[in-house]
Each structure stands twice: as structure tokens, then as C-alpha cells.
Amino acid sequence: MAGYKLLKRLDVILHLIEAYPYISKSELIDRLADDYNIVTTKRTIERDFRALSLDFGIELTYCTTRNGYRLSEEDEQRIQSFLRYVELVHVGELFKQGLNDFDVLRQTIALEDSSKFKGIHLIKPLLLAVKQSQSVNFIYENYSRETHHNYKITPLQIREYLNRWYVIGVPEGETHIRTFGLDRISDLKLSEYSTIKISEFETQLDKFNNVVGLNYNASEKQEFIRVAVTEKQYKYLRSLPLHQSQTLEKELDDQRLEVSFYLKPNFEFKMHILKMGSRIEVLSPDWLREEIKTELHNSFKQYKS
Structure with a gap:
């Protein structure tokens, strides 16, 4: 390389x-x-x-x-992936240089949350497992159920979302891929050769391209979503698109901009819409407009008292 x-x-x-x-x-x-x-x-x-x-x-x-x-x-998608790859390499090089003087590094680079780096040491052995078609064993913590479970999976892909890292793999005896957060994995060990091929699961992996985040089972189908955003908010969307399908459609009469998406409107996408508050309005489909409207109304009711 x-x-x-x-x-x-x-x-x-x-x-x-x-x-x-x-x-x-x-x-x-x-x-x-x-x-x-x-x-x-x-x-x-x-x-x-x-x-x-x-x-x-x-x-x-x-x-x-x-x-x-x-x-x-x-x-376009391949170029964006390459630029993201170079960005990661560049950040790694800066850290490598900075580690020669840790005090300078500590004073000049402020890391928001150390938990984002939890499990990052697992990326190297997982990449090795993917490259060598090996299965892996590990203990996985379920935060909501407060349980620990032993897994054996064939890792197929490593993904990053909101500065957290995940491994996508096929658990032993199953036929569908699952997502595991690296911050919840412990006692990872490489195991024997796996006959599972990534080509057999390309259709399932492609579903990640249809959503924001990693939850592609929450919505049944892809839909065209139309929103209106303020000019200032569009600058943020342009610099950091919500999804690869994001497209600027036209300028509206009220000086806002119409932006469209073609995706499965899952929970993560809706949360991004809600985070923009009054700077965004869902134009269509009607069901999503009503759902966001109801959520905003319920939020407002909590502040009335």
C-alpha cells in the first residue's frame, strides 16, 4: 500500500x-x-x-x-472513502509525531471522550482475521441486559460511526450478519480458518448503504425524503452530509433550501432531523412529517410547566 x-x-x-x-x-x-x-x-x-x-x-x-x-x-463514493482513509492516516501520523513529546501532545490536542478509543486495539487483530479468513472468539457485553455472552464469529467488515468502531460478522451457526461494538468486546482470540466468504453476504452488507448509522432493520423500505433547511444549516449539511444520497434540489421562495435523501428513515436519521430543531422542516413523506411533528410537540409539552 x-x-x-x-x-x-x-x-x-x-x-x-x-x-x-x-x-x-x-x-x-x-x-x-x-x-x-x-x-x-x-x-x-x-x-x-x-x-x-x-x-x-x-x-x-x-x-x-x-x-x-x-x-x-x-x-464519488470511492473517492470519499479514500479521502476518509487518508484523513485517518494523517491523524495517525500526527499522533505518531506528537508522541515524541507527550506533554506537547496533551496540551495541544483535546480529546472529547476517551471512551471513543475503547476497543480500538482490537482493529488490528480483526483486520488480520478478515484478511486470513479466520474466525474469532470473544466475550460481548450487553449494556441494556447487563449480561456477558461468548461469541464465535467470522468477521467480514469493520465500520466506524460517530467515532465508534464496530465489527460486522456472522456468528457461528447463523446465516445473518450481526454488529458488535468494539468497546463491548473483551478477551478476543483468533480461531481457526473459516469457510464463510464475504461474497456470500454482500447483499446484507449493502443494506448499510441505505441507512444512517448501522441499524438497517428498523425500516422496511427506502423512501425519498424531502426537507427544507435554512441557508446556514445547509452549510453544515454540505460539509458533513447525513447520507451519501443527500442532494440539493432547489432554493425555495422563503430563502430556505430543499434537500432530498433516498434511504430507510431509521431511528438514527430521525434523531439527526430532531437535533436540527427549527432549522429544518420535513416536507415529505407525510407520515415522517407527522412523526417528527408529534415528537417536537411532546417535547414542547414537557417545557410548558
Whole structure:
């Protein structure tokens, strides 16, 4: 896999092509030098393009009429995953450098909640298990029932949501995937080779793409959701989309913006809607509009007294 310096340069290249559609190689070289103090050559740029294609599956589209490169809309999700990956690597590199002087690190980086890092040490052995098609054994704590249970699963994927990490796997003797929070796992041990293949569960794993968060069983079907948000709130949504289907539809007469989603409106999605308070209004479907309206009304009643 690409080294840190290469990843950083590929990250900058993608940002420049996004900012300057149809930029040529020579213009790209100039921008790298002027804006980022990265000195490179045409041959190196060509190698970078190959790395994006071969290592990360990101194809840069060349337009002959405009004599420049642009990002492919078909690769949008893959590009976002790559940028998130580089962000994690970059943060890791900063921590690695900072650990040379822990006092400086402690004073300059304020971590909101140490519990977010609970279980993060399990990522490495779980990735190894996925790579080597091994099952794992562990003890899992159920917070609501206050119980501990022994599990043996075949891990298929590791996911992150709201700065917490989860492993998706198939428990022994079952045919459906389950989600386990790493912060609740203890006594993890790698076990024997597993015959379960990730390809057999792609349909189930794809369901995560239809929801916000990890709960894809709470709603029966995907729906088009239309909301109206204030201009200021849209800036937050644009910088941190709620879901990959988020689309800006149009500007409304009252200076608000209409945004649409195509997803399963589960509990996590509804909570995000409620968190925005008066800065958002559900336009459709009617049942979701009424549900949010009822929830807000019940909240208001608690404050009337």
C-alpha cells in the first residue's frame, strides 16, 4: 500500500482536480508547487494517476475538448472513502509525531471522550482475521441486559460511526450478519480458518448503504425524503452530509433550501432531523412529517410547566 507521503500527494491531487475541473497536468504541477509547496514532475504525476487507478480504483477522466482532467461521478463514493482513509492516516501520523513529546501532545490536542478509543486495539487483530479468513472468539457485553455472552464469529467488515468502531460478522451457526461494538468486546482470540466468504453476504452488507448509522432493520423500505433547511444549516449539511444520497434540489421562495435523501428513515436519521430543531422542516413523506411533528410537540409539552 502507498506510503504516507504518496497518500498525502494523492489527496491534494484529488482536491485540486475537484476545485479546478479540467485542469491539465502542467497546471496541476504548478498548483502543487504554488499552493502546497509540492515539487513534482509530469512523470511522477502519471505514476500518481496509476496509483489512484490500481491501488484505489479511482479513474480520472480526461476530456479531449477541454484538455484536462475531472473526477468521475461514478467514483464519488470511492473517492470519499479514500479521502476518509487518508484523513485517518494523517491523524495517525500526527499522533505518531506528537508522541515524541507527550506533554506537547496533551496540551495541544483535546480529546472529547476517551471512551471513543475503547476497543480500538482490537482493529488490528480483526483486520488480520478478515484478511486470513479466520474466525474469532470473544466475550460481548450487553449494556441494556447487563449480561456477558461468548461469541464465535467470522468477521467480514469493520465500520466506524460517530467515532465508534464496530465489527460486522456472522456468528457461528447463523446465516445473518450481526454488529458488535468494539468497546463491548473483551478477551478476543483468533480461531481457526473459516469457510464463510464475504461474497456470500454482500447483499446484507449493502443494506448499510441505505441507512444512517448501522441499524438497517428498523425500516422496511427506502423512501425519498424531502426537507427544507435554512441557508446556514445547509452549510453544515454540505460539509458533513447525513447520507451519501443527500442532494440539493432547489432554493425555495422563503430563502430556505430543499434537500432530498433516498434511504430507510431509521431511528438514527430521525434523531439527526430532531437535533436540527427549527432549522429544518420535513416536507415529505407525510407520515415522517407527522412523526417528527408529534415528537417536537411532546417535547414542547414537557417545557410548558
